[in-house]
Amino acid sequence: MGGTIKIVSSFPLSGGDAAAGKSMALATQQAIQDHGSRSGNYTILYESYDDASNLRNAWDPIVEVANANRAVNDPQVLAYMGTYNSSASKLSIPVLNAGGPLVIVSGANTYVGLTKSIEGVTQADEPERYYPIGVRNYARTVPADDIQGEVDAQWAQELGAKTVYILDDQQSYGAGIANVFEQKARELGIQVLGHEGIDTTATDYSAQAKEIAALNPDLFFFGGVPSSHPGFVWRALQAAGYKGMKMGPDGLFNQAFLTEAGSSAEGTYISFGGLPVEQLDLVSPEGLKWHQEYVTKFGAEPDVYATYAYEATLMVLNAIDKCVANGTVTRACVRDKVFETKDFKGILGATWSVDQNGDTTLRRMTKNQVEDGAFKYIGLAQ
Numbered sequence: 001m002g003g004t005i006k007i008v009s010s011f012p013l014s015g016g017d018a019a020a021g022k023s024m025a026l027a028t029q030q031a032i033q034d035h036g037s038r039s040g041n042y043t044i045l046y047e048s049y050d051d052a053s054n055l056r057n058a059w060d061p062i063v064e065v066a067n068a069n070r071a072v073n074d075p076q077v078l079a080y081m082g083t084y085n086s087s088a089s090k091l092s093i094p095v096l097n098a099g100g101p102l103v104i105v106s107g108a109n110t111y112v113g114l115t116k117s118i119e120g121v122t123q124a125d126e127p128e129r130y131y132p133i134g135v136r137n138y139a140r141t142v143p144a145d146d147i148q149g150e151v152d153a154q155w156a157q158e159l160g161a162k163t164v165y166i167l168d169d170q171q172s173y174g175a176g177i178a179n180v181f182e183q184k185a186r187e188l189g190i191q192v193l194g195h196e197g198i199d200t201t202a203t204d205y206s207a208q209a210k211e212i213a214a215l216n217p218d219l220f221f222f223g224g225v226p227s228s229h230p231g232f233v234w235r236a237l238q239a240a241g242y243k244g245m246k247m248g249p250d251g252l253f254n255q256a257f258l259t260e261a262g263s264s265a266e267g268t269y270i271s272f273g274g275l276p277v278e279q280l281d282l283v284s285p286e287g288l289k290w291h292q293e294y295v296t297k298f299g300a301e302p303d304v305y306a307t308y309a310y311e312a313t314l315m316v317l318n319a320i321d322k323c324v325a326n327g328t329v330t331r332a333c334v335r336d337k338v339f340e341t342k343d344f345k346g347i348l349g350a351t352w353s354v355d356q357n358g359d360t361t362l363r364r365m366t367k368n369q370v371e372d373g374a375f376k377y378i379g380l381a382q
Contacts, residue, residue, distance in 0.1 A: 149180025231260025
């Protein structure tokens with residue numbers, strides 16, 4: 001008995017988020033190769049899908065849905081790795097749910113509503129709307145925004161911020177974490193001077209920047225990803241004369257933001273839902289080995305989310321191995337084994353489990369700051 005099992009991924013391989021997407025795809029490929037591209041008598045093949053389009057210069061809803069349907073319609077596909085953008089998973093999860101269910105595991109999505117409901121942050125029918133057959137098929141290896149958004153607000157308070165102004169890119173991740181940040185900031189007694197979304201197709205944010213500079217908040221917070229051009233917002237704030245503190249979540253924790261923002265990024269505080277690669281090297285021998293082999297194999301440093309894409313793939317491979325061992329090589333079995341993951345030890349330097357919602361039990365958050373055009377690790381968030 002044997003045959004072929006496919007693992008596919010759907011990441012932005014072109015457009016504004018391509019650096020992260022390509023790195024996550026390479027890490028997924030690496031994990032499968034490190035596993036020997038086999039499970040028992042089965043050969044494991046990897047197929048990488050691009051969910052971006054030239055039209056949008058970022059992930060595209062039409063493309064993402066097509067990717068999900070393509071996976072569902074290929075009976076050899078037992079796992080779907082992705083997505084990078086939480087809004088993309090909103091569309092693919094229900095398609096994959098109805099098609100098996102086919103498990104989807106993300107090493108980057110952090111929008112809360114994909115797995116749980118929080119008043120004032122998620123929509124009334126979330127997350128149930130994503131699971132039409134009533135069975136969960138989505139899991140992730142990074143902590144959700146309800147943790148990170150609160151950490152960011154607490155950090156703002158620690159930095160002495162009494163007033164804040166918030167912008168977001170109106171996507172699930174950006175708006176979601178901005179909403180959590182706002183909610184927690186208000187609880188902490190920080191005055192929110194304003195919160196609005198930006199037009200991500202624009203390149204000139206001078207009007208909003210001037211408004212923010214005139215209000216002179218102690219801290220400016222932005223929720224979004226590189227393809228939403230946060231660097232243009234930073235440049236506009238600098239040009240408008242804003243002198244306060246600037247902060248963002250891990251959607252900005254990438255070279256694309258630093259390049260686009262230039263000198264205006266200096267001093268920016270950025271949180272991350274995990275350990276930066278160089279810190280992982282210090283606490284995890286497995287992480288160091290993975291990092292070194294990634295650089296040797298691909299000739300470049302991995303994106304921060306590549307670590308968690310590799311970990312996600314390791315977990316899925318572990319689930320597939322269990323299904324092959326018991327002779328039940330089905331989508332349902334792989335989904336079940338993913339959700340049965342307990343005390344898993346991969347490359348993260350800690351054991352973790354998948355809870356009933358599909359969330360990781362890891363809650364590790366780190367603080368970082370832009371210094372001399374690079375990210376400098378500050379420490380763990382308490």
